[in-house]
Amino acid sequence: MTTKVHVECDIRDPGLAEAGRLRTEWAERSMPVLRQIRARFEAERPLERKRLSACLHVTSETANLVHTLKAGGAEVALCASNPLSTQDDVAAHLVVNEGISVYARKGEDHRTYYEHIRAALAHRPDLTMDDGADLVGALHMIALERFDDLAEPVREWATALAQEDRQALVSQVIGSTEETTTGVIRLKAMARDDVLQFPVMAVNDSHTKHLFDNRYGTGQSTLDGILRATNYLLAGSVVVVAGYGMCGRGFAARAQGVGANIIVTEVDPVKALEAAMDGFRVMPMIEAARVGDLFVTLTGNVGVIGVSHFRIMKDGAMVANSGHFNVEIDLEGLAQIADGAPRRIRPLVDEYRVDSRRIHVLGEGRLINLAAAEGHPASVMDMSFANQALASEYLVRNAGILERQVYRVPEGIDREIAELKLRGMSIQIDELSPEQERYLASWHLGT
Numbered sequence: 001m002t003t004k005v006h007v008e009c010d011i012r013d014p015g016l017a018e019a020g021r022l023r024t025e026w027a028e029r030s031m032p033v034l035r036q037i038r039a040r041f042e043a044e045r046p047l048e049r050k051r052l053s054a055c056l057h058v059t060s061e062t063a064n065l066v067h068t069l070k071a072g073g074a075e076v077a078l079c080a081s082n083p084l085s086t087q088d089d090v091a092a093h094l095v096v097n098e099g100i101s102v103y104a105r106k107g108e109d110h111r112t113y114y115e116h117i118r119a120a121l122a123h124r125p126d127l128t129m130d131d132g133a134d135l136v137g138a139l140h141m142i143a144l145e146r147f148d149d150l151a152e153p154v155r156e157w158a159t160a161l162a163q164e165d166r167q168a169l170v171s172q173v174i175g176s177t178e179e180t181t182t183g184v185i186r187l188k189a190m191a192r193d194d195v196l197q198f199p200v201m202a203v204n205d206s207h208t209k210h211l212f213d214n215r216y217g218t219g220q221s222t223l224d225g226i227l228r229a230t231n232y233l234l235a236g237s238v239v240v241v242a243g244y245g246m247c248g249r250g251f252a253a254r255a256q257g258v259g260a261n262i263i264v265t266e267v268d269p270v271k272a273l274e275a276a277m278d279g280f281r282v283m284p285m286i287e288a289a290r291v292g293d294l295f296v297t298l299t300g301n302v303g304v305i306g307v308s309h310f311r312i313m314k315d316g317a318m319v320a321n322s323g324h325f326n327v328e329i330d331l332e333g334l335a336q337i338a339d340g341a342p343r344r345i346r347p348l349v350d351e352y353r354v355d356s357r358r359i360h361v362l363g364e365g366r367l368i369n370l371a372a373a374e375g376h377p378a379s380v381m382d383m384s385f386a387n388q389a390l391a392s393e394y395l396v397r398n399a400g401i402l403e404r405q406v407y408r409v410p411e412g413i414d415r416e417i418a419e420l421k422l423r424g425m426s427i428q429i430d431e432l433s434p435e436q437e438r439y440l441a442s443w444h445l446g447t
């Protein structure tokens with residue numbers, strides 16, 4: 001049976017649309033905040049006729065965000081923000097049942113990944129939405145005519161455009177939103193170097209995002225990805241957690257919860273101290289490398305585990321990454337010191353032989369929670385994507401007022417999301433009495 005597709009797209013199989021619809025509906029049940037925003041968007045249409053190109057993990061939670069943006073009047077195009085994280089059935093659902101242009105196939109190669117970014121840019125967006133700043137980065141390289149920094153499919157397309165077209169592509173963008181820590185770091189660097197071309201809302205910096213998504217979402221789903229990839233018993237094993245930021249502390253807590261002995265590696269003295277006082281052993285990676293059974297990087301940095309570490313790891317050691325890019329584990333270095341090519345011993349486990357010891361790399365060093373599991377649970381993405389939807393509305397409402405800077409989502413919106421989430425969870429809290437308000441506002445009512 002063939003399924004008719006009426007929009008421009010590049011997906012694995014439109015025949016998967018029904019499975020994707022069910023998966024999306026299942027996620028929606030845990031997304032009460034987004035549901036409420038969608039109802040308001042349907043009535044108010046704050047994104048009417050705005051073309052929005054989003055580069056996000058193509059998952060059932062993202063499908064619910066796309067529904068919300070569409071309800072607000074946006075014309076959405078979606079490409080993947082990671083080659084391994086796409087849920088092909090969800091991509092099919094969005095294309096077939098929602099008429100959204102989706103460019104994403106699970107397991108797409110490097111060229112196809114950038115071809116999909118190019119396709120999303122070719123929609124000539126008024127708004128962009130990014131997870132890791134690949135889309136916005138490409139747009140800026142085009143505007144700044146730094147063609148050598150562009151991946152091939154984007155470069156070919158951009159150089160064929162007239163200069164006015166290239167400028168128009170960027171100058172019509174009202175603004176962008178950015179989902180993750182790594183993307184925000186890149187965009188802040190662009191603002192610092194005075195090359196940022198439009199305002200960006202750092203969704204990651206909202207309390208209702210990083211305190212929950214990065215901590216509880218990454219914590220649980222990273223564990224989930226590792227277990228699905230390996231079926232390994234964590235109880236009694238030594239798990240080395242590189243990076244004790246929001247993601248690292250979430251994962252360390254969850255791994256401890258199933259009985260692992262945790263070692264934390266850090267470069268920030270305050271974070272290292274926190275890890276130590278949370279009850280974990282803290283040491284440099286070169287020491288941890290000798291004793292760890294499983295290593296997980298969550299730093300947003302490059303080359304955190306390298307050749308000097310692989311050379312001293314135990315036989316059977318496993319390494320995985322849950323930071324945004326696949327640069328935290330030096331896989332090229334590992335390939336160079338390994339005897340022969342790696343052997344795929346399970347669907348997402350590659351075995352390398354180093355000095356007659358086996359080292360196992362999970363999920364090709366890409367975000368293990370998305371490569372081997374389903375990413376964050378919907379309940380936590382509810383808040384992250386509420387921030388995305390409301391930040392897009394804010395950009396449109398403040399078009400022409402905001403500067404070419406990275407902004408936090410206003411505190412009022414952050415609190416509103418927390419209130420809506422509490423309501424969705426049927427949790428009530430106390431309110432300040434007038435006397436308490438006076439007390440907290442005053443400097444002379446001390447006793």
Ligand code: NAI
Pocket residue numbers: 180181182183210213214218242243244245246247248265266267268271298299300301304322323324325367368369376
């Ligand atoms: P964060 O900034 O809160 O924490 C990162 C920590 O890594 C910092 O404490 C830093 O000092 C430490 N670090 C940096 N270089 C290090 C090194 N060489 N060795 C040891 N520690 C080092 O960042 P957050 O929010 O925890 O994010 C970490 C990464 O995870 C980012 O790339 C982010 O984009 C990504 N992320 C992944 C998610 C997923 O679904 N897997 C979800 C959210 C974020």
